[in-house]
Amino acid sequence: MPMIRDLANPTRFMSLSGALLPWVGGLAALLLAAGLYLVWFVAPADYQQGETVKIMYIHVPAAWLSLFFYMIMATSALGTLVWRHSLADVSQKAAAPIGAAFTFICLVTGSLWGKPMWGTYWQWDARLTSMLVMLLIYLGILALWRAIEEPNRAARAVSILTLVGAVNVPIVKFSVDWWNTLHQPASVFRIDGPTIHSSMLVPLLVMAVSFTLVGLALHLAGMRTEILRRRVRTLTILEAERLDAQAA
């Protein structure tokens, strides 16, 4: 707990994240290069799908990160509502556009994968629809952040919306088990182990880790910028107050 309290200090966070960010970003770039090499030059074509399976290596990590960033937002929302910590607000706000972007990537690449494999870009099946709902929730959260000017009030309103929207996370995850869907069931995170051959699983995991590191680097960078934005806002208000006092 003392370590978390130390990190939760914005000044301490700026110092630590400033040192950490180049390493996370560098590692993300290295792993992404390794992942792309494995996907394009090592991983075999699928016996049924042929080379179209290459879309899986970006579609699946994007789907995981969509849920991952929503969980970061939901955890931060608890931090805002329960502990009222400003860094939790900052974390929520920085995570939203990243999560929305990965959800968008997941939907678009899924659609582009669906057309040659299923014969259609879109189907109102449970997994696809719940993922679209996830994107709409992300967009609603982004809109709410912009709609309320005072950061603390915005954070509380967004926290409630985020926690209500968290109901959709298990629906997305288990939709393929609960309903009879066109989308295939889970093939990596299963109780009986992955059903993908290691020649495809390894590149997929490398891409997933690299996407996660890209996302975390963007999240750290976004949090740092948001802290600066709040400092700018505070100082702008102080300057206006000072000018008012001088004029009076």
Next chain:
Amino acid sequence: MGTHAFFITLSYALTALVIAGLILRAVIDHRLQTRALTELEARGVSRRSRRG
């Protein structure tokens, strides 16, 4: 890549575009906020200035 090259290429191109957009947005936003903060501090505005 066979007959489905269009779908594969477009998937990777769009993903690269979205991630590049996120990175660009992060860099530009950070620069803008850093510049704004520097300008405010150059004008002598600080949290301590409220007292004085």
